Each structure stands twice: as structure tokens, then as C-alpha cells.
């Protein structure tokens with residue numbers, strides 16, 4: 001059964017159909033990419049899945065359950081986590097604190113125990129810090145654990161945001177342009193990293209990306225959006241050679257698509 | 261002379277303590293959670309009037325009237341917080357400012373609070389010992405709140421509301437609890453104030469009072485407990501020491517604020533920026 005299904009999903013902003021009748025299904029452990037020109041509605045699809053926007057029509061279905069009316073924080077608890085096109089870390093908090101926040105719903109400690117500093121307060125704090133550090137070790141960020149997130153170099157911030165999404169224990173990860181601003185070498189590393197988390201941790205991954213090396217290199221399937229509509233979907237090779245896709249990317253990006 | 265002097269110093273110490281407790285509450289709302297409130301003094305006045313009435317009308321002892329008054333203040337904070345904490349930035353500031361004026365006008369027109377006359381003859385229960393003890397407890401509690409799971413969630417709301425919600429945090433609920441808790445601290449301060457000055461009137465708690473509390477917080481540094489203490493002590497004691505200049509108190513506040521904004525925007529002890 002599909003982990004995530006979008007059925008006839010639409011959202012209109014006034015006259016603009018930012019997402020228009022999109023239907024797709026993402027299978028368990030799949031890496032599914034959404035590509036499309038700027039303004040095609042990709043990020044808006046993520047905002048609909050995470051509940052930041054309510055659809056004008058259609059449904060978001062997670063593991064067979066319709067998420068209509070569910071708040072963003074509830075959807076996180078159901079197992080959806082995301083990163084943002086413009087990194088949204090808790091800048092003035094430490095790297096470790098960023099990760100501990102991801103585990104917020106999983107933590108079991110009462111406010112009273114924290115106020116009065118019962119022994120379980122210290123125990124829980126030690127456990128959650130340890131868990132955060134094990135995630136940091138996984139991405140080689142342990143040495144920066146007490147840094148403020150804003151002081152990390154850009155590439156590290158992207159990695160921290162991904163590992164923060166993982167730390168929510170989500171089964172479905174939504175990654176919005178993780179390679180944006182990375183050089184080719186970093187992009188290749190990111191590609192291996194995304195594959196690794198899928199394999200090591202059994203995650204299902206929905207990826208938005210402009211970098212065709214990355215998309216063609218790791219996707220099991222690719223869907224293409226243009227003006228809010230899904231114009232095609234298929235294996236990376238099928239999509240790459242689809243005339244509709246080439247037309248959608250007209251001009252500057254058409255060669256880009258062909259080249260890779 | 262010595263006795264008078266000591267008494268005078270102790271009075272200033274007591275007022276510093278009261279303001280520390282009040283501004284700690286404001287810091288929780290604005291410095292930690294990032295929700296700008298211009299109506300904090302409304303909750304000080306609710307705590308002051310409620311505990312005063314509990315003492316004078318119901319004959320409650322001070323040790324019971326103080327937490328009871330603070331509780332009334334916390335409940336008011338909760339009731340106000342539910343509808344308004346969906347608002348952001350300037351809208352929230354304007355609504356809290358409006359609430360502050362509404363409470364002032366309400367107390368001005370209620371028979372039981374004796375309108376503009378105010379209530380005098382409140383027993384002088386607030387000793388320096390009580391004020392200092394409660395201040396120490398308040399500081400410890402606030403430190404523990406800030407470093408709890410709850411406090412970390414509040415700080416994440418300040419940093420980025422959307423990212424915070426996507427960590428699975430019910431941000432509206434947390435903001436409301438923070439607002440009610442901040443009001444509780446304001447209420448404790450209000451009760452202590454009433455039983456220190458022994459006379460309260462609605463005019464003591466208008467917008468200007470809220471503004472003074474915000475000045476203390478900004479001067480010391482948003483989000484910093486050390487900053488709260490420094491800001492409250494400085495802006496409480498300077499006007500007392502420079503009595504002759506008390507006419508110019510608001511001008512001094514204004515100048516202090518401008519200097520801080522220009523030379524040290526994060527406040528004397530602050531380490532963070534708060535965008536509101």
C-alpha cells in the first residue's frame with residue numbers, strides 16, 4: 001500500500017491554480033521526486049501535505065487515512081517531516097537543541113518534574129541529549145553540537161535540517177531542494193546521504209529538486225509539475241525523454257535536462 | 261537618620277524585587293516566546309486589585325490572598341490568550357495594549373474598586389524578607405521553566421513558528437500557557453505591590469506602566485534572566501536615587517532605550533535577537 005497518496009489535490013489562490021488536480025502515490029521506501037519549472041507549485045504541494053495550507057479540493061492520504069482538517073503539528077506526530085527550500089533552523093538555539101526539539105512529542109517528562117528538578121528530569125535530559133548526539137554522529141556534526149545553528153556553514157545547515165526531520169521519527173520525509181546552493185561535489189555526497197537514510201532507516205522520501213544529477217541519480221520515480229498540473233510521471237529515463245517535459249522546461253533549462 | 265535611611269533603602273530593595281518578579285513574567289511572554297505584549301501591567305493590576313479585595317472584603321490572610329490574586333491574574337491571561345494569541349507581531353501588540361486600557365477603564369468604573377479614588381488602607385504585609393524570598397523562588401522557577409522541555413518549545417516558537425509547529429508542537433496551546441504563566445508572575449508582583457504601597461488606583465497601571473516594564477526588559481536584555489534583574493534594578497532605583505529628576509523619568513527611559521538600541525540592541529545581558 002502507498003505510504004502517501006494525493007488524490008485530485010488542488011489549491012487556488014484567488015484566480016491562480018497553484019496546484020491543480022494532482023494525483024500521485026508514493027510507495028514505501030521509495031525515493032519519489034517532484035520536478036518542474038520555477039513557480040510550478042512544488043513547494044505548495046509540500047505545504048498541502050504538511051497542513052500549512054488547506055486544499056481547495058482533493059485529499060492527502062497517509063497510510064490510508066485522510067488527513068483533512070489535521071493541524072500541521074498533528075501531521076508531524078503521524079509521521080510526516082520536512083525540510084524547507086529556505087532553511088528554517090532554530091537559528092539562535094544550539095545544534096543539539098534543534099535535534100531535541102524534533103523529539104519533542106516523543107519525550108516523556110512532566111513540567112512539574114522539570115520545575116522541581118526531580119531525578120527523572122536529569123535522567124530524561126541525559127537520555128534525550130544522548131539520542132540527539134547519536135543523530136549528530138551519524139552526520140558528522142557531533143563536534144558542532146554546542147554551536148548555534150546559525151554559525152554552521154551553509155551545507156552543514158542543510159544537513160542539520162535533514163537530520164532534524166529524521167529525528168522526529170517520521171516515516172515520510174519531504175525534502176525541498178536539499179541541493180540548492182551546494183557545489184557538484186557536495187551534491188554527490190548529498191545523493192549518497194539520501195540513499196543511505198532510505199536504506200538504513202527505512203524512510204520513504206519525497207524530494208523536490210532542480211539539480212538533475214541528483215534527481216536522475218537517486219529517484220525511483222519522478223513526477224513533473226507545470227503550472228500546478230502533473231504533466232507526466234514515470235521512471236527517471238522515461239521522464240527525461242518525454243517531449244512534454246522538454247517543452248515545459250523550454251529555453252534555458254531544456255539543454256540542462258538533456259545533458260544529464 | 262540611620263533608621264530612616266535603612267528604611268528607605270529597604271523600600272527600594274522591595275520595589276526592585278517586585279519589579280523583577282513582574283518583568284520575569286513579561287520576559288517569559290516576550291523574551292522567551294517572542295510574543296510582544298504591551299499590556300503586561302493589566303495583569304499586575306488584576307493581581308493587585310484581586311488580592312486587595314480578597315484581604316479587605318473576604319478577610320483572607322495575606323499568604324492566601326497573594327496566590328489567589330495571582331491565580332485570578334493567570335486565569336485572566338488564559339482567557340485573553342485564547343482569542344488573541346493567533347495574532348502576530350504588531351497586531352498582538354495593539355490588542356494587548358487595548359486590553360491594558362480596557363482593564364484600567366473597567367477598574368475606574370467598578371464600584372467595588374472605588375473608581376478613580378482607588379483603594380487605600382491596604383495592610384502593609386509586604387516585608388523586604390517576603391519580597392526577597394519570593395523573588396529568589398521566582399528566579400529559580402523561571403530558570404527551570406526556560407530549561408525544561410516546555411521552555412525549549414517556547415524558545416523554538418520565538419525562533420520560527422512554522423518550523424516549531426512542524427516539530428509536532430501545538431504552538432497556540434504553548435503560547436497560551438506561556439501567557440497565563442507570565443500573567444501569574446505579574447499577579448504575584450501586583451499583590452506584593454498593593455501590600456507594599458498600601459494604596460492602589462487604576463491610574464497606577466495604565467499603558468505607561470506596561471511601557472516601563474518593557475523598558476526594563478529591553479534594557480537588561482530580552483530572554484535573559486540576568487538581564488531582567490539588571491533592567492528592573494536599574495530602572496527602579498535610578499529614579500529613586502535621583503529623586504529631583506523624577507519629573508523627567510520618562511525622558512530618561514526614552515534616552516536609555518535609544519542608547520541601548522544604538523549601542524547594544526540585545527540589551528546589557530542579552531544574547532539573542534527577538535524579531536517581533
Ligand SMILES: Nc1ncnc2c1ncn2[C@@H]1O[C@H](COP(=O)(O)OP(=O)(O)OP(=O)(O)O)[C@@H](O)[C@H]1O
Nearest residue numbers: 013016018036037038039040041042043044045085
Ligand atoms: N500563499 C500564497 N498566496 C498566493 N500565491 C501563492 C502562495 N503560495 C504560493 N503561491 C503561488 O503559487 C505558485 C507556486 O508556488 P511554489 O512556491 O509552489 O512554486 P515552486 O514550484 O516551489 O517553485 P520554485 O522552484 O521556485 O521553488 C507561485 O506562482 C506562487 O507565487
Ligand SMILES: [Mg+2]
Nearest residue numbers: 042043044085
Ligand atoms: Mg519551491
